Amino acid sequence: MQVAYESDQTAAPAPATARRAGGRNGVDLCAAIPGLRSVLKWRPLQFWLSWVNLVFFAAFMAAGLFGSPVGSHNIMIVFVWILWWFLLITLLVPFLSRIWCTMCPLPSFGEWLQRLRFIGVWVGNGPAKQRTRFFGLSRAWPKALQNIWLQNVGFLGLAVFSALLVTRPIVSTAVLGGMIVLALGLSLVYRQRAFCMYLCPVSGFLGLYSMTATVAIRVKDRELCRGHKEKECLLGCAKGYGCPWFQYVGTMERNNYCGMCLECFKTCPYDNVTLYLRPFCSETTLKGxxxxxxxxxxxxxxxxxxxxxxxxxxxxxxxxxxxxxxxxxxxxxxxxxxxxxxxxxxxxxxxxxxxxxxxxxxxxxxxxxxxxxxxxxxxxxxxxxxxxxxxxxxxxxxxxxxxxxxxxxxxxxxxxxxxxxxxxxxxxxxxxxxxxxxxxxxxxxxxxxxxxxxxxxxxxxxxxxxxxxxxxxxxxxxxxxxxxxxxxx
Amino acid sequence: MSDVPISPSVRQVEDRQRFALGLAVATAVAIGATVGTLALDQTEPPQDRQILVRARQYAYDPPVIRANRGDRLFLKLVALDVVHGFFLEGYDLDVEITPQQNKFKVRHPSRHDDWAEQEEVIVVVDKPGKFRFRCSHTCGSLHPFMSGELIVEPNHVLHAGLGAGGGLFLGSVVIAWRRAHRASRVRV
Structure with a gap:
């Protein structure tokens, strides 16, 4: 995997259906649905989504710890491995791409700690006042590990123990709790969403299958981005953080590593970022x-x-x-x-x-x-x-x-x-x-x-x-x- | 890359091509499904089958029961460790099996009737296909995944599905080959 700064489909024309639908990316939902852009730009949106999710998640964790060890009688197992999994794989990913990542509670603590804020934006003073700041070491993720091999290995490892994981509430609680701790620890050392990008076992397959999704976050006019020097979507500004997933939306062609955090909607001064509706399985390029x-x-x-x-x-x-x-x-x-x-x-x-x-x-x-x-x-x-x-x-x-x-x-x-x-x-x-x-x-x-x-x-x-x-x-x-x-x- | 306006005539041609392609693919799938069903479906005269099913955490022995449509299955069920269930999908049958007992409790869930004690249950398998029997009494950690299979031949769904998959493959090869041939002729 390379971080997708280059166009991956330059040689291929946009599918006819996409062109016909109103542009090379599909139908601009922010133009078609009144108020959608305002909702997506609303700064507290992600906080509230993940917070509500976190409340449920905490309840499931408590059930996992203190509830019945019989999986079919414990909400941790039934809701996470039956209902959540079903919703994720049949509805969320195919139709809404990585919307789960928008509201995922696992990296929330780490992200809040990095930002020292739940909702607002931490900007520097003086010459750096237009740039966002973070608590922690903010190191770059090792170059040799800038791929999804760790996610592959992690997912395969969990899969080998799946009979244990999906039937024992205490094991599910330990694994999910461990992921929260890992995400928190990594957030103090590495920049932004390093855990989600390179380690989270769920993120790996969400990225892969989000290529099929019927929605995508893209820019409307690439030329505008090309001529725009400030690149707030990458570097952040007083209105929002630079992409926590290290993506440049100006040339983004694939959903794989777009965690739909919606920061680029907030930072783009031209409202050039939008949400497109497109045919199923529009992206066909694997890299690496x-x-x-x-x-x-x-x-x-x-x-x-x-x-x-x-x-x-x-x-x-x-x-x-x-x-x-x-x-x-x-x-x-x-x-x-x-x-x-x-x-x-x-x-x-x-x-x-x-x-x-x-x-x-x-x-x-x-x-x-x-x-x-x-x-x-x-x-x-x-x-x-x-x-x-x-x-x-x-x-x-x-x-x-x-x-x-x-x-x-x-x-x-x-x-x-x-x-x-x-x-x-x-x-x-x-x-x-x-x-x-x-x-x-x-x-x-x-x-x-x-x-x-x-x-x-x-x-x-x-x-x-x-x-x-x-x-x-x-x-x-x-x-x-x-x-x-x-x-x- | 800026959007290129597409003239209505190009759109019409594209639409027509897509429709023709879709029709050809659907035809290939339909032919494949029909051929698969005709070729793989086999019917044999009905017979009686005595089957002893042993339930244990988290499986049944035999794991798969094969029968032909019209067969009568005389089922005896025993539990080897804890109380298990035997819920047969598609046949409205639920059984509770207690260890070290010759008799087991039987009921028909859709009738909301009471459990009746029996030594044997008779099922006439008049519906073809694959039906799972599942444990309906919580028996341990893997209880939701404790299941066995009753396969009643002819399994139309499987045969049609395999045929449709084959038809899709062969149809796609033929269609793509023709398109490639046509494209190279146009280029010449």
């Missing part, structure tokens, strides 16, 4: 092997979770649940298989398909690494839709637990809202396959169509782009079939 591996890891983990959590095989559950079953040798096999699938087997299959495609295209000027990284985009829509197909049954089957923990969040026998005695009953479970198969087919369609777009960008002529992409298409089709077999077969 780290992002490609994030795409592999996410698809592979969707498969792993489908087998471990949704599958019927007790042996696999015993291996994954070693802290209870005591089968640590099995856990070693499980962990090795998960890591091997994510980091070796799946990337190797992808590499083979990319190499074969490059050979079929017979355009040797295009480097294999570029093909490997570029075609990894195929796994972004397919992975997202596979995760949606995985998550839909979670809510349809376990929705009754949501009602239960609303009345008895700690599993202490309370009945606050009169729903504590609701009998567990899945919601239309026989419809689940009929939802999952179309979702997977949509994912496959998007993978095929968008990877052809990538191939055209890489190889130029269709006569080379089409043969180049066919092996990846074949692999995507096989992977889709494997998901179908696990979900409905």
């Amino acid at each position: 092997v780290d992002e490609a591996f994030k795409a592999f890891i996410m698809v592979a983990l969707a498969l792993v979770y489908s087998i471990t959590l949704l599958g019927p095989w007790g042996v696999v559950k015993d291996w994954a649940n070693a802290s209870e079953s005591g089968n640590w040798a099995g856990f070693a096999i499980y962990a090795g298989s998960v890591v091997g699938l994510c980091l070796v087997l799946f990337p190797s299959l992808h590499l083979g398909a990319a190499a074969l495609g490059r050979r079929l295209a017979a355009v040797h000027a295009v480097k294999l690494k570029a093909v490997f990284v570029g075609f990894a985009y195929a796994w972004v829509p397919l992975g997202l839709l596979a995760w949606v197909a995985f998550s839909v049954p979670l809510v349809m089957v376990n929705g009754a637990y949501i009602l239960l923990v609303l009345s008895d969040p700690m599993g202490r026998g309370w009945d606050l809202l009169g729903t504590a005695t609701v009998q567990w009953h899945p919601i239309f479970p026989e419809w689940i396959p009929l939802v999952q198969v179309p979702l997977l087919l949509v994912g496959l369609f998007l993978a095929l169509s968008r990877s052809l777009r990538v191939s055209q960008r890489l190889f130029g002529e269709l006569s080379a782009a089409v043969p180049a992409v066919i092996p990846i298409w074949g692999l995507a089709t096989v992977v889709t079939a494997v998901f179908m077999v696990f979900f409905v077969g």
